Amino acid sequence: MTGSDPLPPRHACAGQPLLGLTLLLVEDSRLASEGVRLLATRSGARLRRADSLASAERHLRAWRPSAALVDLHLPDGSGLDLLARLAAVRPRIPAIVAISGDPALEAAARDAGADTFLTKPVLSLSQFQRALLGHLPADPPVPLSSDCVRPDPAALHDDLAMAQALIHRAGRQAYVAAFLRGVARTAGDIPLSDAAEDLATHPGDRAALVRLTRMIEGRLDAVPAF
Structure with a gap:
């Protein structure tokens, strides 16, 4: 992962508090990924998706995201290993978020280096936005949305x-x-x-x-x- 790229300037505005951010989502479920994509788009962020640890590593070798969201159950291993690696890199990605359908894994995720933990399904815009904004450089406060997204059932x-x-x-x-x-x-x-x-x-x-x-x-x- 490249370690010298600074965070891009942000110009958050009402309705898009994550404007200017780029997010890496490491998630094997297409349905869950579609939900996070909608959350990112509604919040003003750009999203790249990796569906495995190997795919995530390929992204990270060439690009440093503003924030990473990592599922803990992946087809080629545990997301806990990736959380630990991301937490150890300097300069550190400002926001490292663990996501899982098993809330009992929160302690392990935080021990591995996650800043926060989101339990699936992640459909609330305000919950998603707070999880990231709480660990990013402060911008002037903007209103958060109370809406929820609905992934395409297809x-x-x-x-x-x-x-x-x-x-x-x-x-x-x-x-x-x-x-x-x-x-x-x-x-x-x-x-x-x-x-x-x-x-x-x-x-x-x-x-x-x-x-x-x-x-x-x-x-x-x-x-x-x-």
């Missing part, structure tokens, strides 16, 4: 299709279960969240695997693709 199709492709692969069920818990919470799908939690709690259980597989198939039939 993004859910991509997440379900990926889960379907991976769920029967050796060694991937734990990842898929954690991934789908976050996706289901963002989508407000309690039965899917419960089924993913069941597989996470009972890895290798045939009945839990079959139940979750059938749910994925049923939802893919009901959700439009992009």
